[in-house]
Amino acid sequence: xxxxxxxxxxLNNLDPEQQEAARSLVGPTCILAGAGTGKTRTVTHRIAYxxxxxxxxxxxxxxxxxxxxxxxxxxxxxxxxGIGAVSxxxxxxxxxxxxxxxxxxFAGVPAPSVLESKASLIAKVAESQKIRLETGGVRELAxxxxxxxxxxxxxxxxxxxxxNRPKVAGLSAAKNVELQxxxxxxxxxxxxxxxxxxxxxxxxxxxAEPRALAHVHQQYRFFTVDEYQxxxxxxxxxxxxxxxxxxxxxxxxxxxxxxYSFTGATSSYLQNFGSTYPDANIIxxxxxxxxxxxxxxxxxxxxxxxxxxxPLQSQGEIGLAPRTxxxxxxxxxxxxxxxxxxxxxxQGIKASDIAVLYRVNGQSExxxxxxxxxxxxxxxxxxxxxxxxxxxxxAIRAIRAEAVSGTAKPLFQMVSEIxxxxxxxxxxxxxxxxxxxxxxxxxxxxxxxxxxxxxxxISDFAAELEERQRSQHEPIKAAVTLSTIHAAKGLEWDFxxxxxxxxxxxxISYAQTESxxxxxxxxxxxxxxxxxxxxxxxWPMRDSYSTRDREPSRFFTQLLARG
Numbered sequence: 001x002x003x004x005x006x007x008x009x010x011l012n013n014l015d016p017e018q019q020e021a022a023r024s025l026v027g028p029t030c031i032l033a034g035a036g037t038g039k040t041r042t043v044t045h046r047i048a049y050x051x052x053x054x055x056x057x058x059x060x061x062x063x064x065x066x067x068x069x070x071x072x073x074x075x076x077x078x079x080x081x082g083i084g085a086v087s088x089x090x091x092x093x094x095x096x097x098x099x100x101x102x103x104x105x106f107a108g109v110p111a112p113s114v115l116e117s118k119a120s121l122i123a124k125v126a127e128s129q130k131i132r133l134e135t136g137g138v139r140e141l142a143x144x145x146x147x148x149x150x151x152x153x154x155x156x157x158x159x160x161x162x163x164n165r166p167k168v169a170g171l172s173a174a175k176n177v178e179l180q181x182x183x184x185x186x187x188x189x190x191x192x193x194x195x196x197x198x199x200x201x202x203x204x205x206x207x208a209e210p211r212a213l214a215h216v217h218q219q220y221r222f223f224t225v226d227e228y229q230x231x232x233x234x235x236x237x238x239x240x241x242x243x244x245x246x247x248x249x250x251x252x253x254x255x256x257x258x259x260y261s262f263t264g265a266t267s268s269y270l271q272n273f274g275s276t277y278p279d280a281n282i283i284x285x286x287x288x289x290x291x292x293x294x295x296x297x298x299x300x301x302x303x304x305x306x307x308x309x310x311p312l313q314s315q316g317e318i319g320l321a322p323r324t325x326x327x328x329x330x331x332x333x334x335x336x337x338x339x340x341x342x343x344x345x346x347q348g349i350k351a352s353d354i355a356v357l358y359r360v361n362g363q364s365e366x367x368x369x370x371x372x373x374x375x376x377x378x379x380x381x382x383x384x385x386x387x388x389x390x391x392x393x394x395a396i397r398a399i400r401a402e403a404v405s406g407t408a409k410p411l412f413q414m415v416s417e418i419x420x421x422x423x424x425x426x427x428x429x430x431x432x433x434x435x436x437x438x439x440x441x442x443x444x445x446x447x448x449x450x451x452x453x454x455x456x457x458i459s460d461f462a463a464e465l466e467e468r469q470r471s472q473h474e475p476i477k478a479a480v481t482l483s484t485i486h487a488a489k490g491l492e493w494d495f496x497x498x499x500x501x502x503x504x505x506x507x508i509s510y511a512q513t514e515s516x517x518x519x520x521x522x523x524x525x526x527x528x529x530x531x532x533x534x535x536x537x538x539w540p541m542r543d544s545y546s547t548r549d550r551e552p553s554r555f556f557t558q559l560l561a562r563g
Contacts, residue, residue: 007052010045010081014038021283022046025055028277029250030228030270034312035299035529036290036492039252043224044077046250050222051083058085062220062242065090066227070490072468074226076451087220091235092195095202102205102212112193118142118183121190125182137169143262144168145180149196150232150264155181166510196234203238217244227490228253229267230260236269247277256303259486259523261515288312288529290492292319295535299528301559302521312529322528323536324556330500330540334370337497337538341480342374344495351377353494355481357527359506364482367499371480377440381483387469391422391438395445396465398422403462412449414458419446440478485527496531498524501539502550524555 011019018038021031022045033039047063050056065071068090075088089097096114103111115121119138122145126133133141144165148158155177162173171179187193193201206213223243225231228251231239243249251273258267274280286309288296296314304311327333341354356367356378364380371378387393398418407414416424424442429435448468452460481493500506507520528535537559539552 007049010049010052014042014045015287017283017285017287018042018045021285022049024250024281024283025050025053026248028247028273028280030273030277030280030282031250031252031285032254032270032282032309033252033285034254034288034309035257035526036288036296036312037285038287038289039226039285040074040077042285043226043250043252044074044081044083047078047086047224048081048083051086056222058083059087060219060221061086061224062094062222063088063224064094064226064239066230067490068093070226075467091238092198095198095238098212098216099198099202099205102209102215103201106205106209106212112191112197114198115187115192115194118145118194121186121192122179122183125186126179129179129182131171131175131179133169137171140169141171141176141179141183144176145183145194146196147262147264148180149200150234152233152237155184199234199238203234203241206238206241213241213244216242217246221246222248224250224252226252227257228273229255229258229270230265231269232264232266234264247279249277254309256306256309256522257489257526259489259519259526261519284310286310286313288314289316290532291529292316292533294319294321295528295531295533298322298535298559299525301561302525302528302555306518306522320534322559323534324560325536325538326552327538327540329542330366331370333499333538333540334366337367337499337536338370338374338376340536341371341376341495341497345376349495350478351480352478354497355483355488355491355493355495355530356497356499357483357485357488357530358498358500359485359508359523361484363500363505367482371482377479378482379479381481381487389438389441392441392445394422395419395442396462396469399458399462399465403457403459407458409458411452411456411458411461412446415446415449415461419443443478485523488530489526492530492532494531494533495536496527496534497536497538498527499538501537501553501556503553504550506553506555521555521558524553 011022014022018041021029021042024046031039031042033042043063047056047061051058051061063074063086065074065088071088071090071093078084078086078088087094100111103109119142122138122141123133126138153161158180159177162177165173168176206216220242223239225239230253251270253267253270255267255271258265269276274282291299291314293314293316296312300311325336327336337356344354345351358364358367368378368380395418398421399415402414402418419442422442424439424446428439428443448464449456449461452464485498506524507517511517511520539550541549
């Protein structure tokens with residue numbers, strides 16, 4: 001186990017800057033980690049090293065992330081190092097656990113249940129006011145509600161700002177405020193809360209109840225925050241309360257990857273960390289282990305004028321030059337992408353190593369059509385959840401039953417037998433379609449057994465699946481990935497295509513201010529740095545439904561200035 005090792009052995013495979021970060025165990029630490037520089041590796045080794053050296057007590061460490069997937073990955077990496085007692089949670093999950101624990105003690109009733117999604121309630125409220133909102137409009141209003149709450153604005157404060165905010169769902173500022181208030185009223189009437197309320201109520205409870213706060217301070221002493229450039233004022237206020245007067249805080253982030261300002265996130269806390277904590281140890285990770293030199297140099301062109309952090313230095317091979325290609329229309333663009341992907345698959349490249357990225361969800365349809373016509377399997381990030389699939393739920397029920405029965409067969413044998421009973425076989429179906437999708441799901445489930453220790457039992461596997469299901473830590477399907485750039489953050493592929501790079505899409509049409517344009521540029525930077533071996537950027541000169549030519553993204557000027 002990690003705590004039984006010579007602590008120094010934990011650092012053997014880290015570079016000098018990563019080692020410096022891992023050894024920084026006392027007081028505030030800020031790790032400015034560029035794309036592909038091994039931040040998760042650094043953070044997990046720092047936690048393991050601190051526990052092995054006796055600086056941290058594993059059960060008093062709280063590592064905070066922004067997504068369930070990131071939490072699942074961090075948890076799995078720590079387990080590989082022999083560290084299992086550390087709490088790794090999203091801000092929302094940590095707050096909800098505290099709210100559900102303390103609320104009955106102080107309110108005398110269970111905590112209110114959380115809405116799965118704002119969408120249905122927003123649509124219902126709009127309908128009651130005889131306003132018809134399309135799906136996109138509902139999504140926009142939900143995002144605006146989240147921005148208001150993450151920014152810690154009351155309804156009155158928001159109402160004063162609303163006329164100067166971007167228009168939401170085509171509504172007037174007054175009608176926007178009216179709908180948001182109606183949503184809040186409907187929530188109270190239904191005795192439900194949304195995920196932002198979880199943070200608001202937990203913060204209020206800890207500020208109002210000294211006993212609850214003392215309990216939390218006793219429970220957690222050492223904090224690590226991943227993606228600190230994405231923290232909002234609300235989350236930061238909660239973190240401050242959790243910390244109290246202590247400063248045992250390690251934050252990790254990259255201001256060049258700040259792409260969630262529209263949710264209320266701000267990189268100012270990361271950039272001002274040294275001012276907030278004058279005694280902080282600030283470490284720069286700039287060695288990129290993900291991408292080729294050509295890709296890293298290409299991406300650096302977008303950040304050379306930001307002045308935020310030092311440029312990345314690729315540790316990889318030179319690689320192929322990035323490709324930028326224009327097409328007469330969207331159909332030609334997507335047909336070319338599908339054709340080149342088909343060629344790669346024919347060469348034996350795995351579909352899961354390829355991704356097509358775009359700015360907004362609506363751009364996926366043309367790509368999907370082209371891939372389908374070429375007979376290429378694909379998955380859209382944000383589509384059907386892995387653990388919600390019928391065959392996976394059936395497999396999990398069977399696995400739990402075997403775990404209870406205490407069968408002593410080897411884990412792989414038991415899981416593969418269960419999957420065979422549900423239609424899995426060693427060879428994948430040739431034709432794409434429902435049967436192929438089902439096979440891919442079951443095959444992904446079997447592949448999880450390889451991630452567990454050799455001595456793992458069916459009970460261990462059942463527990464692993466329960467944890468993954470709870471945190472939505474889903475396996476990667478053997479298919480080409482389609483994703484918005486926002487949803488691709490934190491992921492990587494060997495071959496990446498970024499399509500539809502025209503004015504109006506990237507930068508998006510409603511990005512008008514200088515700060516909004518800078519964020520759009522950072523978004524393209526994030527997209528490019530997802531690629532390990534090859535990056536291709538494309539744009540169509542004309543939409544399929546328009547007679548007006550489109551201009552290529554203004555960011556090409558900077559990208560192609562020297563190439």
